[in-house]
Structures are given as structure tokens and as C-alpha cells.
Amino acid sequence: MEIKFNNFPKELHDSDWYSPHKLSYKRPFLVRLVEVSIPPVFRSSREFVGAERISIPFATDLYLWVFNWRAIDGVEDVIAFVWDTPRRTFLVDFRAETFLNVIREIYTEKIDFKKHSSAYLALYFETGAVRRKKQSLALSLDEVRRPENIEQERWNDMLERVSGNDEPVILDREREALYQVSSGYKKGFLPSIEYKLLMEDCVFPQPKTPGTVAGLDQPWCASMLHQLDIPSSERRAENNKESQRALKNLKNWRPSDSEAGAEEVLQESLKNFERRFSERRWIDIWPAEEDALRDEARELFSYINERCLDYHIPDAWTQLPWADDIGDELRVLRKTLSFYNGHSHYEIIDRRGGYPRRTEMLFAIADSEVPEGVDRLIPLNGMSATLHKLNAAYKLNLNSTTAAEYLDFFCDMVHGDEGLFHIVESIDDAKWRCHSKDQRDVLSDTIRPIRIWPVSDPDKSFMVADAFLIYSDKFFHTCFHVYPDGSVAMDDDTPVMGRLCMVPELFTTKTHFLLRLPHDFVLP
Structure with a gap:
């Protein structure tokens, strides 16, 4: 028919x-x-x-x-x-x-x-x-x-x-x-x-x-295409010139309350970035060849199956993740964090449904050092309050070594109305939606890792950091104050380039698993 x-x-x-x-x-x-x-x-x-x-x-x-x-x-x-x-x-x-x-x-x-x-x-x-x-x-x-x-x-x-x-x-x-x-x-x-x-x-x-026609009586799980204009080559070149002028002014940038040289701080940030990249990298725990990683995946999913409350596809987790017919449609990655002793950062990407779903969470495997009263599973829902409560439970105390890693994690896990505050430390960190050679050429020579600046006054209770950041489809240079307890304040942001060909990212009910916390769960 x-x-x-x-x-x-x-x-x-x-x-x-x-x-x-x-x-x-x-x-x-x-x-x-x-x-x-x-x-x-x-x-x-x-x-x-x-x-x-x-x-x-x-x-x-x-x-x-x-x-x-x-x-x-x-x-x-x-x-x-x-x-x-x-x-x-x-x-x-x-x-x-x-x-x-x-x-x-x-x-x-x-x-x-x-x-x-x-x-x-x-x-x-x-x-x-x-x-x-x-x-x-x-x-x-x-x-x-x-x-x-x-x-x-x-x-x-x-x-x-x-x-x-x-x-x-x-x-x-x-x-x-x-x-x-x-x-x-x-x-x-x-x-x-x-x-x-x-x-x-x-x-x-x-x-x-x-x-x-099917579907008129319900919201479809289709994603909206990101609106992009199609500027002329002359306009695109002029926009790039403006961005280059803005980036040139930022080349020797340093905070007002620091006397350190820009080159010296940059070299230290490069060393720290290489160390973080090698020591704190993402590891595939599913699919995986090693028995230890497969056991870790079993432990994670067993805990999720007890607690998962998913309103969109209720049977998403009933099938065991190590079944033979799933293949690579389900992927689980893990990264250890230097500022949390017990919890590691997990990302789950599930392509078994019509809409690929992604969830971020903190999870502590058995026998980990978890503060009293804190659950082993912490859903990351894009809200800063979740991290502030966890920081208080861990009695977080950042230093110049861990501050850059924490700032990168904090910004990626907090979002506004138009998406995540995604820090870009190399040109490949940017989640390009499509090839845009003009934009990449302008930004590639300027993007650098997070810089932590020594503050002139030792009595000040914060560290100063600067980084390049993407929010929605715009590129910014930003200055942060990072406090020992994990609080972060954006002191300044300078727009550098707009209308980037980037993938807009949001925590939404379409992409994020909803995990139910027990009624008696209260973070200190």
C-alpha cells in the first residue's frame, strides 16, 4: 500500500x-x-x-x-x-x-x-x-x-x-x-x-x-534548527576584522589586582592544561573490554535502575546495558575530579530512542569517601545550587592547581536561558555545528587555556581567572573570581564574535534523565 x-x-x-x-x-x-x-x-x-x-x-x-x-x-x-x-x-x-x-x-x-x-x-x-x-x-x-x-x-x-x-x-x-x-x-x-x-x-x-496525519495532538521530539543568517562574504570579512581587533586588545590582558606578567601566567596555564588533559581525561566504561570497567558500568546502572524516574520513555533502562543487541548505541564515559574525593563525573549518551538523550551526573562507586548525608548519585541539572550544596558537604577548598579544573566543570554544568557557559581552551573544544573556516581561523590563534592569576593582596579570599567562553552562539572573553568554597562570580565579559556556527546545548527534559531523590535526602 x-x-x-x-x-x-x-x-x-x-x-x-x-x-x-x-x-x-x-x-x-x-x-x-x-x-x-x-x-x-x-x-x-x-x-x-x-x-x-x-x-x-x-x-x-x-x-x-x-x-x-x-x-x-x-x-x-x-x-x-x-x-x-x-x-x-x-x-x-x-x-x-x-x-x-x-x-x-x-x-x-x-x-x-x-x-x-x-x-x-x-x-x-x-x-x-x-x-x-x-x-x-x-x-x-x-x-x-x-x-x-x-x-x-x-x-x-x-x-x-x-x-x-x-x-x-x-x-x-x-x-x-x-x-x-x-x-x-x-x-x-x-x-x-x-x-x-x-x-x-x-x-x-x-x-x-x-x-x-499523526502527531498533531502531541509535542514532537524534534529539535528546532538553530537560526543562522547567511551574510555576504564582505560582511563576514568585516565581522572577522572587528573580532581580530577585539582579540588583539585582549592579547596582553591582565586583571587590575595582579602584577604578574601575562607570558609567565600563560606558560603556567599551558602546563596545568596538559597535566589536566592527561590525568583527568574521559574514559569509556561502556562499551569496554576490561572486566573492571564493565563491573563499574553494572554498578552504575544497577543504582540508576533503582532510582530512575523518566517521564518520556519509561522502559529506557529496563534492558540491561550489557545486552548483546545494544552495541554502541549506549555510551558511558567517566572522568575523575581532583576537587571531589568520592564522586566522579559520568556522562551517558543513549541513542536507542528517536531522540538521542544525554545525561550528566556525579556518582560514587562502592567504598568511596562520600561525606555523611550525601547520596552516591547526584544528578547535574544545570543549576548552580546543586554544586553549592555539594561543595559545602565536601568542605571544598580550592587552590591554584585545582581551580582551573573546577572552573571548567562549574561553567559546563551551569546554564542560562540560552544554553551552557562552555569554556573553550582549544579550538577543538568548540562544538562546531558545521565547518566555518573564517571563524576558526580568527579564533584558533587566540584561544588559550584558563589562566589563574596570582593576586597582589594575599589577604583577598579569591583567585582571579580569565578564559574564553561560548554562550549561545556568541564568543566571550571572561574574568572570574573563584572563591575557596567553590563560589564563582563573573566579574567581566567582553564579546568577541557573534553568530557562531555552534551547536546550542541545554539541559532539557528531552535530553536529560530525571532522577528521583529519596524523600529524606538533604544535603548539609
Whole structure:
């Protein structure tokens, strides 16, 4: 069974059909993406019969997947859409801006949109927000049935007036109107949709369609594309010049209350960075070859299984993590911390569902030195209060050696409205979303490790540190005051570069496991 859309132009019909077996074999990730996102109760009344891959003639390396289910016991057929780009695969969330963002991902001025205007409009109205406004597209007036309340003579007059125009039309049942639609073009921009009212006193009955679109009654687990403009090469070069001027002014920066030389402090920070990189590196404990690491993973997951409260995929942890059929879809990393004796830092990445999920936590294996009253498992939820309570329990007392490692950890585990405060100590630390050679060239010669500055007044109860930091899509030079108890204050931040091609990161319910603490758990 293959569902074809009557309002899709022929060029979109030339597509590939995948049976359930072939799709599960060729693209298992797509199957999981849809199955995890559509409620099981919704799927239980339907039989999955396959998917159609539609190539987009006006956008290279972009596909639209249409998943089809056959009705059981009189239930209507159902379909679901998936956009698939080289860098991103996600479910359609039926917003017009999402469609435009998808096209913008691979858009270039070389593409002739005028040649494929019908395909562009068909995809826009099939996967955009207009679906929720009870609008639908017909490629020509010949496909529109005359409403019963409109006399045949008047209908013929209207058809004659627009007979020389082959532009598609919109049936708007919410406004009870009929529109003619076209695409407006402007060099360097995506086509804009333009409307012309044809008849406003029509009453169009709902057409009988072969399928119902799944997912409109629930929030999809699709990620929003990061908004990026496409500046000209001249503007990009000018922005880089401004960034270079800002970086040049920071080259000999030092805090006002320190008399140390910048070069001397930099050399010390490089040594400390190399030492931290070699001694405090991430280690894969799952999958792993060593029995000791596998035992550590078993201990961690046994403890999580007792305490995990996950509202999105309740069965995520019921399957043992060392089962043979999981492979490398589940990854667990661990890094020891110099400022906490008992707890280590763990990161878990689970790709078994449709949306890859990531969680950060502190965990202390058995027989570790954990302060009294502190749980072995501490979820890291992006809030600084969690770390402040733990610092008090450990009676944290930082020094010039451990302060840089702690500051890097603290900023990565605290987030604001637009993401994490991610310290960048080398060009490879930046989580680049796509290749941006201009930006990398400007920043690569300037980025340096965290510098801890000796303070002139020994009676001051803080250390001064400076570092380069990414927040949202902006690059900053920042100055911190780091106190012995683990408190951190940002004294100054200087913006250096904006609109970076970075991956925005947030702790959200889509990516973070929710771990339940016992009722009597109180940090001192």
C-alpha cells in the first residue's frame, strides 16, 4: 500500500518506496525515530506498511520521508513526515518556520526556485503550519469542486477570469475563502508566499482524504534548527576584522589586582592544561573490554535502575546495558575530579530512542569517601545550587592547581536561558555545528587555556581567572573570581564574535534523565 498525495506535483511522485523490512534494514534509525515519538496506543490500531522517500528537486541532499500505516478495525489510515538532511534527521512539527529552516540548511543561490515553484508550495502547505489552519493546496482550479452554495454561472465566470493563470489555489475553510497563491522571489532569500483572494463567500466541505496525519495532538521530539543568517562574504570579512581587533586588545590582558606578567601566567596555564588533559581525561566504561570497567558500568546502572524516574520513555533502562543487541548505541564515559574525593563525573549518551538523550551526573562507586548525608548519585541539572550544596558537604577548598579544573566543570554544568557557559581552551573544544573556516581561523590563534592569576593582596579570599567562553552562539572573553568554597562570580565579559556556527546545548527534559531523590535526602 502506497499513499500518494493528490496535491503533490508529478516531480515529487518520482520517489522510492520502502517496505517495512527494507526500511528497518536500511534505515533503522528512522524507524526508531517515528516509533518512539508516536504513542504506542495510537500505533496499536494500525499496521505499518512502509515508507516513501521523496527527493526534493529544488534542494540537494534533502529528503522527505512519508511513513504509512494501514487501518485496522475501521480506523483511518495514518501518515507521518520526517525531514532528512545530511546533518539532521527529525520529525516534522508542522510549523512553517521549520520548513523554511530545513530548506535554508541546504539553500544556495544557484537553485532555480522558479522552476520548481509547484513542488516548493506543495511541500510548504503539506508540512507547514497552514495544516492547523484548515488550509489545503490544489495545484489548479480544475481540482476544486464547486461549492453547493455557489451558482454554476457565477462559478464559471470566476474560472474564466483566472483561466490564463496556472498558479495553485488555497482552500481556506477557516475563513471560508478561496485564494490564489504564488511565490515571491528576491535574490539571496527563500521564496515568500503571496496570496490573492478569489472568492470569499464560499463554504468548502472537508474533503475525504485517505489518511490522517499523526502527531498533531502531541509535542514532537524534534529539535528546532538553530537560526543562522547567511551574510555576504564582505560582511563576514568585516565581522572577522572587528573580532581580530577585539582579540588583539585582549592579547596582553591582565586583571587590575595582579602584577604578574601575562607570558609567565600563560606558560603556567599551558602546563596545568596538559597535566589536566592527561590525568583527568574521559574514559569509556561502556562499551569496554576490561572486566573492571564493565563491573563499574553494572554498578552504575544497577543504582540508576533503582532510582530512575523518566517521564518520556519509561522502559529506557529496563534492558540491561550489557545486552548483546545494544552495541554502541549506549555510551558511558567517566572522568575523575581532583576537587571531589568520592564522586566522579559520568556522562551517558543513549541513542536507542528517536531522540538521542544525554545525561550528566556525579556518582560514587562502592567504598568511596562520600561525606555523611550525601547520596552516591547526584544528578547535574544545570543549576548552580546543586554544586553549592555539594561543595559545602565536601568542605571544598580550592587552590591554584585545582581551580582551573573546577572552573571548567562549574561553567559546563551551569546554564542560562540560552544554553551552557562552555569554556573553550582549544579550538577543538568548540562544538562546531558545521565547518566555518573564517571563524576558526580568527579564533584558533587566540584561544588559550584558563589562566589563574596570582593576586597582589594575599589577604583577598579569591583567585582571579580569565578564559574564553561560548554562550549561545556568541564568543566571550571572561574574568572570574573563584572563591575557596567553590563560589564563582563573573566579574567581566567582553564579546568577541557573534553568530557562531555552534551547536546550542541545554539541559532539557528531552535530553536529560530525571532522577528521583529519596524523600529524606538533604544535603548539609
